[in-house]
Amino acid sequence: xxxxxxxxxxxxxxxxxxxxxxxxxxxxxxxxxxxxxxxxxxxxxxxxxxxxxxxxxxxxxxxxxxxxxxxxxxxxxxxxxxxxxxxxxxxxxxxxxxxxxxxxxxxxxxxxxxx
Amino acid sequence: xxxxxxxxxxxxxxxxxxxxxxxxxxxxxxxxxxxxxxxxxxxxxxxxxxxxxxxxxxxxxxxxxxxxxxxxxxxxxxxxxxxxxxxxxxxxxxxxxxxxxxxxxxxxxxxxx
Numbered sequence: 001x002x003x004x005x006x007x008x009x010x011x012x013x014x015x016x017x018x019x020x021x022x023x024x025x026x027x028x029x030x031x032x033x034x035x036x037x038x039x040x041x042x043x044x045x046x047x048x049x050x051x052x053x054x055x056x057x058x059x060x061x062x063x064x065x066x067x068x069x070x071x072x073x074x075x076x077x078x079x080x081x082x083x084x085x086x087x088x089x090x091x092x093x094x095x096x097x098x099x100x101x102x103x104x105x106x107x108x109x110x111x112x113x114x115x
Numbered sequence: 116x117x118x119x120x121x122x123x124x125x126x127x128x129x130x131x132x133x134x135x136x137x138x139x140x141x142x143x144x145x146x147x148x149x150x151x152x153x154x155x156x157x158x159x160x161x162x163x164x165x166x167x168x169x170x171x172x173x174x175x176x177x178x179x180x181x182x183x184x185x186x187x188x189x190x191x192x193x194x195x196x197x198x199x200x201x202x203x204x205x206x207x208x209x210x211x212x213x214x215x216x217x218x219x220x221x222x223x224x225x226x227x228x
Binding site for chain 2: 102
């Protein structure tokens with residue numbers, strides 16, 4: 001069965017610290033996609049990144065980076081030099097090519113960046 | 116501007132009074148979906164649609180109905196709302212179910228008394 005686990009329910013760090021949000025997934029499929037979404041306090045949900053199962057290259061976008069490791073079924077998200085504007089709930093999600101048509105979200109990690 | 120529009124954004128209703136939350140997208144996306152967000156439970160999929168006239172149940176479909184008569188619209192219908200349907204609802208669309216990122220509406224906060 002599909003499953004996405006974000007074990008960290010809530011994290012608080014002081015501004016400028018680095019922080020990593022964990023995402024562990026379960027799938028029987030060999031072809032799948034992983035996503036991260038951000039939900040700031042204003043409530044909207046915003047796409048951050050997509051990664052397919054055949055591309056294990058790490059991705060960096062400014063202060064954000066993502067580490068995809070198939071060996072550990074993880075797709076972790078790191079924010080470097082965090083800022084108050086990074087405070088949000090972050091969701092990891094999984095979709096499979098050959099299974100049913102659902103997209104499974106983790107329960108989210110609420111990140112507090114303290115000034 | 117590419118967007119997903121939901122209405123109403125906020126609604127307080129009473130048990131048993133039928134209501135519809137509308138969702139419309141202007142991106143010609145084939146895939147559309149409804150989610151509810153509850154504290155501690157994350158985003159749970161209610162229904163989804165792969166294309167016009169094609170809909171299917173997500174993980175929590177009980178008490179909800181949907182229709183997809185046009186590509187752009189995907190309304191969520193609560194025939195007889197109950198207090199356990201008090202939640203924050205999001206409509207989303209995507210060019211492709213598997214590979215495409217989801218574009219979300221702004222959310223509809225529903226309270227059932």
